[in-house]
Amino acid sequence: MSRINLNNYEAFWLDFMEGTLSDEDRTEFMVFAQEHPELEIDLSEELISLSDDDAKTLSETEKTKLKEIAELEVLIVLSQDGELSESGRLKELSTKHPGKYDSLKSEYNQSTLIPEKITFPQKRDLKQPIVIPMYWRVAVAATIVGFIALVFPWDANNPTESIGETIEIEEPVQPLQQLTPNYAISSKEFDFSSSYSENNSISIVGNNDLIANSSTDTASTILPDDNENNDIKEIEMNIALDTTGLAPENIDQIVLDKDSISVSPIVIDQEENIAQEAPSKNMTVPEFLAEKVLNVKKKEEEPLLASILDQKTNLDVAYNETESPNKKVTQFKVGKFEFYKSSKK
Amino acid sequence: MTRREYNSCVDLHADGVYRFVLKNLGNEEDSKDIVQEVFVKLWEKAETVNFEKANSYIFSAAYRTMLDHIKKHKPLSTEVVNYLEPNHDSHYSDVQEFLGVLLQLLPEKQKTAITLRDYEGYSYAEIAEIMAINESQVKVNIFRARKFLKNKIKSMDVLI
Numbered sequence: 001m002s003r004i005n006l007n008n009y010e011a012f013w014l015d016f017m018e019g020t021l022s023d024e025d026r027t028e029f030m031v032f033a034q035e036h037p038e039l040e041i042d043l044s045e046e047l048i049s050l051s052d053d054d055a056k057t058l059s060e061t062e063k064t065k066l067k068e069i070a071e072l073e074v075l076i077v078l079s080q081d082g083e084l085s086e087s088g089r090l091k092e093l094s095t096k097h098p099g100k101y102d103s104l105k106s107e108y109n110q111s112t113l114i115p116e117k118i119t120f121p122q123k124r125d126l127k128q129p130i131v132i133p134m135y136w137r138v139a140v141a142a143t144i145v146g147f148i149a150l151v152f153p154w155d156a157n158n159p160t161e162s163i164g165e166t167i168e169i170e171e172p173v174q175p176l177q178q179l180t181p182n183y184a185i186s187s188k189e190f191d192f193s194s195s196y197s198e199n200n201s202i203s204i205v206g207n208n209d210l211i212a213n214s215s216t217d218t219a220s221t222i223l224p225d226d227n228e229n230n231d232i233k234e235i236e237m238n239i240a241l242d243t244t245g246l247a248p249e250n251i252d253q254i255v256l257d258k259d260s261i262s263v264s265p266i267v268i269d270q271e272e273n274i275a276q277e278a279p280s281k282n283m284t285v286p287e288f289l290a291e292k293v294l295n296v297k298k299k300e301e302e303p304l305l306a307s308i309l310d311q312k313t314n315l316d317v318a319y320n321e322t323e324s325p326n327k328k329v330t331q332f333k334v335g336k337f338e339f340y341k342s343s344k345k
Numbered sequence: 346m347t348r349r350e351y352n353s354c355v356d357l358h359a360d361g362v363y364r365f366v367l368k369n370l371g372n373e374e375d376s377k378d379i380v381q382e383v384f385v386k387l388w389e390k391a392e393t394v395n396f397e398k399a400n401s402y403i404f405s406a407a408y409r410t411m412l413d414h415i416k417k418h419k420p421l422s423t424e425v426v427n428y429l430e431p432n433h434d435s436h437y438s439d440v441q442e443f444l445g446v447l448l449q450l451l452p453e454k455q456k457t458a459i460t461l462r463d464y465e466g467y468s469y470a471e472i473a474e475i476m477a478i479n480e481s482q483v484k485v486n487i488f489r490a491r492k493f494l495k496n497k498i499k500s501m502d503v504l505i
Contacts, residue, residue: 111494113463
């Protein structure tokens with residue numbers, strides 16, 4: 001029975017190619033190859049073979065020597081490629097044919113190709129662009145926001161207090177800084193009551209408590225008469241005034257003249273000398289501002305003046321009239337100050 | 346294989362596969378086209394190709410594509426082979442330059458097997474997998490290629 005089958009024929013094939021099969025196995029393998037053409041065994045692929053001429057003319061000793069040298073050649077190549085599983089036969093043959101072994105080894109060493117550095121030039125074109133998924137972007141954004149929240153925490157339970165604190169720190173300083181050193185205050189008398197009937201009253205109220213609380217100078221304020229009598233309530237309140245560039249006598253007048261009205265905060269960003277001029281007794285404050293700032297005659301009606309002031313200055317101007325059966329209240333707001341005029345019908 | 350792994354494959358194997366194809370075809374433009382085709386195929390099969398096995402897939406695809414290319418184009422004519430055949434009028438600066446010329450004279454299978462072995466460092470088993478032949482055939486092809494190169498170098502030894 002044949003020892004060669006489909007499970008072990010490759011081992012016999014290798015030995016056949018290397019010429020190491022016995023004559024009996026060699027014949028058996030050739031028969032097996034013919035019986036299995038689907039395996040495409042090329043019997044001409046025997047690595048070690050002798051030419052017909054050699055076989056006829058050489059003696060058995062010479063034939064054996066040539067076969068051994070051919071086998072040595074195969075073993076040297078396998079050894080160089082690191083594919084030699086068993087080196088015993090190579091040692092045996094190299095000892096037997098040392099001169100041939102050295103020359104063959106050198107020649108096969110020379111035939112080895114040395115890899116050279118070659119770079120594919122369009123490597124970048126071959127790559128696929130990396131797309132970051134949306135959920136990763138969201139995750140990264142959330143992480144950054146969380147990190148900022150951790151590093152810069154704020155009191156979420158009391159946000160108004162926090163805002164109030166900020167204003168408290170900044171506001172007392174800013175109004176005084178905004179006032180220029182040369183800013184002048186009109187301390188001269190400005191009698192509203194004289195320009196209206198006896199039942200009329202005019203008031204100026206500072207609507208910014210912070211400014212009032214941080215002031216260093218004093219001015220008097222007249223509140224509107226809601227009780228429709230002629231009594232004028234005088235309440236002292238503090239208004240932020242910068243007196244840096246003010247003449248000493250003017251400062252004194254501010255303190256002494258309880259009826260004096262400061263109009264200077266309104267014209268801070270306007271011409272400096274306007275506030276130094278006294279409004280005439282026949283002028284209301286809006287009329288005075290309109291005339292000095294905008295060169296508009298006081299004959300203009302107050303609503304129109306309010307509109308002109310609003311358009312031509314950077315001040316916040318508002319005008320409102322409220323009428324009841326027996327009185328008319330006019331509210332005029334310029335910047336941080338409100339003016340009230342109440343007159344009986 | 347993920348997109349990132351595919352890009353790693355480009356970094357790792359694009360140069361090697363280009364060298365492999367270039368040494369076998371000897372034409373830069375055709376070699377670039379084949380490499381691009383190989384990586385397009387790899388990306389198309391990215392879901393089924395394992396990153397660890399991508400190396401083998403790339404060289405197998407390159408080998409098959411190269412064979413198709415050779416079939417489509419005319420093989421070297423006798424005149425060209427004779428022109429390439431080193432003669433005593435040829436001058437080479439070193440053995441490697443001479444080997445590069447000799448390589449073009451080898452049959453396709455021998456050329457492929459020896460370039461995969463020497464340039465890319467694959468084992469006989471890996472070469473067998475890439476070329477879809479058995480290991481014994483790899484052994485035969487490499488041995489014959491080496492013997493051819495050795496004999497040619499020996500005959501031209503004086504010139505180098």
